[in-house]
Each structure stands twice: as C-alpha cells, then as structure tokens.
Amino acid sequence: METTYIKTPLGIAKIIGDENGVSVISVSDEGDSTAKLEQAKQMSDSIPKVLQEAASQLNDYFEGKRNDFTFKLNTSGTEFQQKVWKGLLEIPFGKTMSYLELSKKLGDVKAIRAVASANGKNPLWIVVPCHRVIGSDGSLTGYAGGLWRKKWLLEHENPSKQQGLFSDL
Structure with a gap:
C-alpha cells in the first residue's frame, strides 16, 4: 500500500491505495501536529504513481472542476x-x-x-x-x-x- 497527502480547503487529506485501487481517503485538521508532519512529508515526496490520479481528481473537485470521480476504488467492508x-x-x-x-x-x-x-x-x-x-x-x-x-x-x-x-x- 502506498500513502500520500494533499492539502485541501478542509485540512490535510490522506490517500491510501495500491494498483488495485484507492482504499482510504481521510482528512485531518492542519493544526494537528501529526497533520503538520504529514503535510511536510507530502511537500518533500512525490505522489506515488498509483495515487496520482486520485490526488489529481480530488484537487480538481476542490477547484470546482470536477463533480465525479473515475479512479479505481478498493474498499474493504461487510x-x-x-x-x-x-x-x-x-x-x-x-x-x-x-x-x-x-x-x-x-x-x-x-x-x-x-x-x-x-x-x-x-x-x-x-x-x-x-x-x-x-x-x-x-x-x-x-x-x-x-x-x-x-x-x-x-x-x-x-x-x-x-x-x-x-x-x-
């Protein structure tokens, strides 16, 4: 599983997934010390290839350029x-x-x-x-x-x- 972080108007989004699809997207407040560390990590790391489309589409959503998502999902639940x-x-x-x-x-x-x-x-x-x-x-x-x-x-x-x-x- 790969992980990346993107800054959004609502906090830092954490994206987790692999070649089978994105399995988790969560958000935390920028004020959280953990979130600040994650934000710093994102700025220094490149987005893993398997998560690039998800990160791009989320950014488009927040910019008002997208109202649906087409990247592959891989959820786990009952x-x-x-x-x-x-x-x-x-x-x-x-x-x-x-x-x-x-x-x-x-x-x-x-x-x-x-x-x-x-x-x-x-x-x-x-x-x-x-x-x-x-x-x-x-x-x-x-x-x-x-x-x-x-x-x-x-x-x-x-x-x-x-x-x-x-x-x-």
Whole structure:
C-alpha cells in the first residue's frame, strides 16, 4: 500500500491505495501536529504513481472542476456496508438524501440505524459521498469529519451558489 497527502480547503487529506485501487481517503485538521508532519512529508515526496490520479481528481473537485470521480476504488467492508456505500455513490452531485430515503432505496426502511452506522464507517471521504446524507427534517446530522466540513461540502456542491442579500455591505 502506498500513502500520500494533499492539502485541501478542509485540512490535510490522506490517500491510501495500491494498483488495485484507492482504499482510504481521510482528512485531518492542519493544526494537528501529526497533520503538520504529514503535510511536510507530502511537500518533500512525490505522489506515488498509483495515487496520482486520485490526488489529481480530488484537487480538481476542490477547484470546482470536477463533480465525479473515475479512479479505481478498493474498499474493504461487510457486504451490508458495501451495499450502503454503493447506494451513496448513486446520490447525484449537488443533491442530498435522508437516511430514511436511503434505507428505503436499499430495500429496508427499518435498517435506518444500520445504514447510518455504515455511512459513518465510509473509508473514502468525499469520493463515496456520505456528506450528502442528511436528516429527514433537512438537518445536518452526524459526520465523521465534523459538521462544519459537511456544511462546506454541501455548499461547495450546491448548483445555485447564491450570495447573501447584504454581501455588498
């Protein structure tokens, strides 16, 4: 397995994978001492060939040039988790879905808590868009990367980037 780090507007992203695909993408705060060490490592190392496409596509996403990912994924999880993650991949860019809607889509409305748990164990930050799942009332609920990141991602993906009424003041 190879590892690389890229700086994003939301912190330092850690990308892990090999020739079989990317298996983990996670984020940490730049203020973390570990993250600072990782950031320094990234600046001095070249990105491993097997991770170059993933790093490039993530950078494009943050620059607003990409709304989907085409690099190979290699996730590890239970059969149910894989089913939930596949369901997350079907939520379109700029759209959201509630945990209840996702549970219904996956065929078991009673599995809402299990769906939420699998969503929280998603190993591929942003790429498998667990940030697009919200509460039934439209609220921002649980997000492993922090609700402020979830809010940022949803605003970043919002197709109508409306300015505030008093932005000129």
